[in-house]
Amino acid sequence: MSESDDKRSPRQLMLGLLFGIVFGFLLQKGGVAQYDVLIGALLLEDFTVFQIMLTAILVGMIGVFTMHALGFVKLHPKALKVGPNIIGGLLFGVGFGLSGYCPGTGATAMGQGNYDAWFAALGLLAGSYLYAEMSRKLDRTLGKWGDRGQLMATDLVNTPRALVVGAAALVIIAALVVVERV
Amino acid sequence: MSTHTPVPPIPLWRTRCRSAAPRGAILVLSILALAAVASAARLPAVAAIAVTAIADAPVRGEPAWSPYLVGALIGVLSMLTFYLSDTPIGVSTGYARVAGMLGKVVAPRHTESLAYYQKTRPIVDWEVMLLLGTVLGGVLAAGTGDQLTGEWLPPLWAATFGPDSQALRIATAFGGGLLLAVGARIAGGCTSGHGISGTLQLSIGSWIALICFFLGGAAVAFPMFRG
Numbered sequence: 388m389s390e391s392d393d394k395r396s397p398r399q400l401m402l403g404l405l406f407g408i409v410f411g412f413l414l415q416k417g418g419v420a421q422y423d424v425l426i427g428a429l430l431l432e433d434f435t436v437f438q439i440m441l442t443a444i445l446v447g448m449i450g451v452f453t454m455h456a457l458g459f460v461k462l463h464p465k466a467l468k469v470g471p472n473i474i475g476g477l478l479f480g481v482g483f484g485l486s487g488y489c490p491g492t493g494a495t496a497m498g499q500g501n502y503d504a505w506f507a508a509l510g511l512l513a514g515s516y517l518y519a520e521m522s523r524k525l526d527r528t529l530g531k532w533g534d535r536g537q538l539m540a541t542d543l544v545n546t547p548r549a550l551v552v553g554a555a556a557l558v559i560i561a562a563l564v565v566v567e568r569v
Numbered sequence: 570m571s572t573h574t575p576v577p578p579i580p581l582w583r584t585r586c587r588s589a590a591p592r593g594a595i596l597v598l599s600i601l602a603l604a605a606v607a608s609a610a611r612l613p614a615v616a617a618i619a620v621t622a623i624a625d626a627p628v629r630g631e632p633a634w635s636p637y638l639v640g641a642l643i644g645v646l647s648m649l650t651f652y653l654s655d656t657p658i659g660v661s662t663g664y665a666r667v668a669g670m671l672g673k674v675v676a677p678r679h680t681e682s683l684a685y686y687q688k689t690r691p692i693v694d695w696e697v698m699l700l701l702g703t704v705l706g707g708v709l710a711a712g713t714g715d716q717l718t719g720e721w722l723p724p725l726w727a728a729t730f731g732p733d734s735q736a737l738r739i740a741t742a743f744g745g746g747l748l749l750a751v752g753a754r755i756a757g758g759c760t761s762g763h764g765i766s767g768t769l770q771l772s773i774g775s776w777i778a779l780i781c782f783f784l785g786g787a788a789v790a791f792p793m794f795r796g
Contacts, residue, residue: 411710
């Protein structure tokens with residue numbers, strides 16, 4: 388977390404803005420700034436979201452692990468905290484279903500002209516502050532449940548990383564084929 | 570004890586101001602206001618960029634680009650953020666920082682005393698700019714593709730809850746947004762931070778969170794729309 392405090396140079400601020408513009412542009416062009424498409428994913432009736440996410444994961448995974456193997460980038464794996472991942476994940480999901488957006492697609496929808504997304508964003512601001520109010524207590528309780536550090540699938544097996552990434556790539560491609568045929 | 574923590578020198582707009590919050594909040598709000606005006610008035614100066622727009626005529630409501638193309642480009646974008654910014658894409662923290670900046674305007678000491686804002690400072694940083702950029706990217710893409718909606722009720726919502734359900738929609742969007750933020754902060758990320766950036770690094774916690782995102786969402790969407 389503290390490393391993000393370094394990302395305040397003019398160069399990094401400009402890069403952040405540029406990356407955001409590209410991200411929002413792509414999400415809108417992909418149709419996932421639309422409430423109907425996002426809810427369609429939750430109803431398992433519209434598979435655009437899954438196709439975009441799985442393809443992004445596939446390309447990003449191969450790219451980032453390759454660049455890491457070549458020494459170009461550092462990895463930033465997320466923490467495995469079983470309790471928070473599940474409870475926070477489910478809460479987030481309920482919010483996803485109610486608002487019909489997630490933080491990134493909601494921001495894109497705001498730009499796209501969906502006025503309801505502006506209220507989702509207000510809710511996101513309020514919820515963030517509410518979390519901050521509870522953060523000390525949550526850190527001491529729920530935050531500790533099932534904390535296993537930054538565990539990656541590549542740490543689970545005693546195999547070269549490239550093999551694990553390759554296997555994951557095959558699984559993702561298989562999932563994409565299944566989704567395409569549904 | 571926290572009132573006089575030394576502040577590192579910040580470039581550009583912040584030379585003498587001891588607290589970054591008010592100016593940061595003003596910057597954020599003004600960029601958002603700009604985006605709101607642009608998208609509401611459908612004025613996109615963006616029209617100029619329409620020249621470069623992809624030469625397809627998108628049917629309203631249909632995604633303009635193939636999901637595989639969009640997904641692959643988001644994958645490449647992730648590679649670039651790792652390489653050039655040493656940061657994975659993650660949008661939800663931007664909201665948290667903005668909320669903290671607004672909180673600092675209203676209650677500076679209280680906001681600074683909160684555990685979360687001591688770790689994740691309420692300042693304009695890469696993540697806040699990413700969030701703002703995402704809004705602008707939405708304006709740009711919708712403007713170039715003639716897909717600016719300017720609507721209060723999404724079609725599926727209007728078909729289910731009626732054309733006069735604005736108040737219900739606003740309440741649901743706000744409440745949903747609130748839960749999104751609390752959930753994302755507890756889980757440690759959102760659909761982008763966990764769902765794309767974490768999963769692509771094969772983080773186990775991210776895959777668990779991503780599955781829970783969709784489980785929780787389906788548990789709400791089915792009764793709402795197919796109940």
